[in-house]
Amino acid sequence: MGIKEEIGPFLDPDTVAVIGASRSTGPGSFNAVENMIDFGYDGEIVPVNPKADEVLGRKAFSDIREVDQKVDHAMIIIPRQFVPDAVEGCGEQGIEAVTIASQGFADVGGEGSELQDTIGEIAEEYGIRIVGPNTLGIHNPMDGFTTSFIPFEPWDYDRIGLASQSGLWCAGFPDLKYGKIIDVGNACDVDQVDAVRYFGQDDDIDQIFLHIEGLRPGRGDDLIGAAEETVEGTGKPVIALKSAESDVGRKAVESHTGSLAGEDEVYDGAFKQGRIVRVRDYSEAQIVSKAFRELPPMDDKGVAMVTHHGASGVMALDAIREFGLELADLSEETTAPIQGMSPGWMEIDNPMDIWPALMGDPHGAHEKSLKAVLEDENAAGVLLSIHVADLTTWDLGIYGHIEAVQKYAPEYEKPVISVPVGVEMDETVERLEEVENSAVFPDIRAAARAFDVLSDHPEEV
Amino acid sequence: MGIKEEIGPFLDPDTVAVIGASRSTGPGSFNAVENMIDFGYDGEIVPVNPKADEVLGRKAFSDIREVDQKVDHAMIIIPRQFVPDAVEGCGEQGIEAVTIASQGFADVGGEGSELQDTIGEIAEEYGIRIVGPNTLGIHNPMDGFTTSFIPFEPWDYDRIGLASQSGLWCAGFPDLKYGKIIDVGNACDVDQVDAVRYFGQDDDIDQIFLHIEGLRPGRGDDLIGAAEETVEGTGKPVIALKSAESDVGRKAVESHTGSLAGEDEVYDGAFKQGRIVRVRDYSEAQIVSKAFRELPPMDDKGVAMVTHHGASGVMALDAIREFGLELADLSEETTAPIQGMSPGWMEIDNPMDIWPALMGDPHGAHEKSLKAVLEDENAAGVLLSIHVADLTTWDLGIYGHIEAVQKYAPEYEKPVISVPVGVEMDETVERLEEVENSAVFPDIRAAARAFDVLSDHPEEV
Numbered sequence: 001m002g003i004k005e006e007i008g009p010f011l012d013p014d015t016v017a018v019i020g021a022s023r024s025t026g027p028g029s030f031n032a033v034e035n036m037i038d039f040g041y042d043g044e045i046v047p048v049n050p051k052a053d054e055v056l057g058r059k060a061f062s063d064i065r066e067v068d069q070k071v072d073h074a075m076i077i078i079p080r081q082f083v084p085d086a087v088e089g090c091g092e093q094g095i096e097a098v099t100i101a102s103q104g105f106a107d108v109g110g111e112g113s114e115l116q117d118t119i120g121e122i123a124e125e126y127g128i129r130i131v132g133p134n135t136l137g138i139h140n141p142m143d144g145f146t147t148s149f150i151p152f153e154p155w156d157y158d159r160i161g162l163a164s165q166s167g168l169w170c171a172g173f174p175d176l177k178y179g180k181i182i183d184v185g186n187a188c189d190v191d192q193v194d195a196v197r198y199f200g201q202d203d204d205i206d207q208i209f210l211h212i213e214g215l216r217p218g219r220g221d222d223l224i225g226a227a228e229e230t231v232e233g234t235g236k237p238v239i240a241l242k243s244a245e246s247d248v249g250r251k252a253v254e255s256h257t258g259s260l261a262g263e264d265e266v267y268d269g270a271f272k273q274g275r276i277v278r279v280r281d282y283s284e285a286q287i288v289s290k291a292f293r294e295l296p297p298m299d300d301k302g303v304a305m306v307t308h309h310g311a312s313g314v315m316a317l318d319a320i321r322e323f324g325l326e327l328a329d330l331s332e333e334t335t336a337p338i339q340g341m342s343p344g345w346m347e348i349d350n351p352m353d354i355w356p357a358l359m360g361d362p363h364g365a366h367e368k369s370l371k372a373v374l375e376d377e378n379a380a381g382v383l384l385s386i387h388v389a390d391l392t393t394w395d396l397g398i399y400g401h402i403e404a405v406q407k408y409a410p411e412y413e414k415p416v417i418s419v420p421v422g423v424e425m426d427e428t429v430e431r432l433e434e435v436e437n438s439a440v441f442p443d444i445r446a447a448a449r450a451f452d453v454l455s456d457h458p459e460e461v
Numbered sequence: 462m463g464i465k466e467e468i469g470p471f472l473d474p475d476t477v478a479v480i481g482a483s484r485s486t487g488p489g490s491f492n493a494v495e496n497m498i499d500f501g502y503d504g505e506i507v508p509v510n511p512k513a514d515e516v517l518g519r520k521a522f523s524d525i526r527e528v529d530q531k532v533d534h535a536m537i538i539i540p541r542q543f544v545p546d547a548v549e550g551c552g553e554q555g556i557e558a559v560t561i562a563s564q565g566f567a568d569v570g571g572e573g574s575e576l577q578d579t580i581g582e583i584a585e586e587y588g589i590r591i592v593g594p595n596t597l598g599i600h601n602p603m604d605g606f607t608t609s610f611i612p613f614e615p616w617d618y619d620r621i622g623l624a625s626q627s628g629l630w631c632a633g634f635p636d637l638k639y640g641k642i643i644d645v646g647n648a649c650d651v652d653q654v655d656a657v658r659y660f661g662q663d664d665d666i667d668q669i670f671l672h673i674e675g676l677r678p679g680r681g682d683d684l685i686g687a688a689e690e691t692v693e694g695t696g697k698p699v700i701a702l703k704s705a706e707s708d709v710g711r712k713a714v715e716s717h718t719g720s721l722a723g724e725d726e727v728y729d730g731a732f733k734q735g736r737i738v739r740v741r742d743y744s745e746a747q748i749v750s751k752a753f754r755e756l757p758p759m760d761d762k763g764v765a766m767v768t769h770h771g772a773s774g775v776m777a778l779d780a781i782r783e784f785g786l787e788l789a790d791l792s793e794e795t796t797a798p799i800q801g802m803s804p805g806w807m808e809i810d811n812p813m814d815i816w817p818a819l820m821g822d823p824h825g826a827h828e829k830s831l832k833a834v835l836e837d838e839n840a841a842g843v844l845l846s847i848h849v850a851d852l853t854t855w856d857l858g859i860y861g862h863i864e865a866v867q868k869y870a871p872e873y874e875k876p877v878i879s880v881p882v883g884v885e886m887d888e889t890v891e892r893l894e895e896v897e898n899s900a901v902f903p904d905i906r907a908a909a910r911a912f913d914v915l916s917d918h919p920e921e922v
Binding site: 028030103104108112155156164165166167169171172173174177211213243280281282283309310311312314315318319343345346356359387388419421422423424425442443444445446 | 491564565569573616617625626627628630632633634635638672674704741742743744770771772773775776779780804806807817820823848849880882883884885886903904905906907
């Protein structure tokens, strides 16, 4: 059985059994069956609860062994000591996908770890794949399915697959809205490696995001192999936030999910080898995800900058150095139009300061400079540093800028990144982000990080 | 004459002369007189233009020497070769504050540098203070005055003074809205040192921001002295964005050598000595500025964390180490309330994972945990890592969180920082930011950076 057949039933089952289905409903009931219904699940739900005849209008069974129909996916949410028997019941029923939400296993150690080992043995015996234990399980707004015992409304999503070691990440971020989520929890079986393999084959997914605290021994190499194969074979980027970098952090992670966090430097090197883009915090995660979502890859490290002011040019030089990019060597043909519009004492180069030029002809300066750098074969990416003032009162810079981007960015397969300065920039950001191959980043280092990942990534395949 | 009397007339003059006042008006005219009027300046404007009889209803003079009234501040915007004579005319008129907007001086080198030297000599002879050349000069929405030849509407400002080496910075950022701005331009005279001294004495200003590309020889020590005296004497923070590259026209970024990196480290050390908080990009600038604006200082490095999930606790431990903070050693009294609400297998510590507790009693878990850590004398600051979902459908976490912050944060002089996770968090952020001693940051490293600067800063004096 391939990874698609193994993981698919977790994310989008025709029939799901809920072992430990609650009879309570409404706020505070943590009723997974109710949540599935509210989330829009249109498959069949089979509640299992020895104390109930029915749950939310569905006939309830006292034991998973008594269920008389085919079940693709069983979700278990019962006290930990009863979990091994439930898993065994799933095995007897031929259920091959089991999510265990229950807590108190390797996450607490001792007896919990032993229980988790027992579950692993049962699963192996029956050929069951397990997500969890200690997990919210699956969130899949793309297909309308969740196993979460916490109610979530479906959200506007992007085509991003997430494998997380934490329920926290399932909530997403304003600029990182997962479309399919596997919370691997303690990852006694299904882990980030399986997720990379699965999402690599899932046509709904363009980008794979991983939250990693630690992997099971030996799985590091598997992750590198799976990621490298996915990135090079499909062009889908694999992005990872790996925490527990510090000793003190590592100590805490053992109690959080019961797995050992590896050496930070080892991860760094391994991620490079596996072409996994590593991010350090929520902000960088959103920057990198957005770069891949909104912008084309770069075939080179050369960046051309067009700026309203020298100061940001200076900052860009710092950032270009920091991220190992190159300042594109612009041809005389490229600089000529702005040179011709500038005072004699100014030498137009890269960064290209268009301020004096745009004071004479705002639209002309913006259009000519952008077209010229996009045409230049040494410029693999374009950075635009812009003043933004009130759109209704100050048309010197920003109208010309927006119109130039609208006119030329879609014509070239090069990332065009604008970094605005101004107290009120919402409308400008919105207009620029609508344009193909154009995105806005909050500062010049963020833009440089975006160029960095775009220039390290293989062309879309 | 003290710094207040020297710099005051630049920012809020009773009478300003505009030497080179344009006769054109409207978009594209770059008419400084028109901009002053539109910006709300209610002092007297004296236009100087040999070709005009009047400018926008004000009588124009052909030479500054012919002006027959007291002028506090002259703004010069004429071709560079005429500037020395104009400055001399200001001297003859007893004008002690002169802003030179004109370009083509040390900014282009050669003859321009010689011209700038000449101006410096004239200024010294007459006891004139000069802002510029090559500057937009002053933006002061707090008093309704600007010298900018580019039109700007007044904006909603915070009590922040800026000295910038670039017009770019004058536009501000969504979370960094300057109240009084001196664009020092080429800084032939008035520079960041003067600005720190002046803003230190200006009761309208609570926070001083500097943009530095380079200082004149010998001014580094002056800056350290002025900043240290200001920070320790007034409690006003001094924040600086220093670009490492000082020569805008320098061609290749690869020519950045070890010696330049060394220079950068010298600045690092000097800033520490002067208690100047250094920031590296626009995002960090906004984080640090906001920390000082919205939150009280910390008397210690200890951070207590309350979290909805272990994963962010792990990230926080990494960040606490990265920024030299300490994980507060919480007393048993502090952990007891949440320990009592948690399953037996959970040991409540710092970070304090309240997830299981809040599933039973969301409001109780939030209120008890926050009150307990605020009461703990080892906790100088509090970090709250929270899930945010749609406020209308999921009340498990976020209502209790917001209400606990509203109830307890104002009672203690400790910073309470929330870091939310969720695709839609605007309303949550808005509610939390209204509360005294409470602020929201976009990620855990940003929160740690905020604690870092707040714990390094002297108590308000």
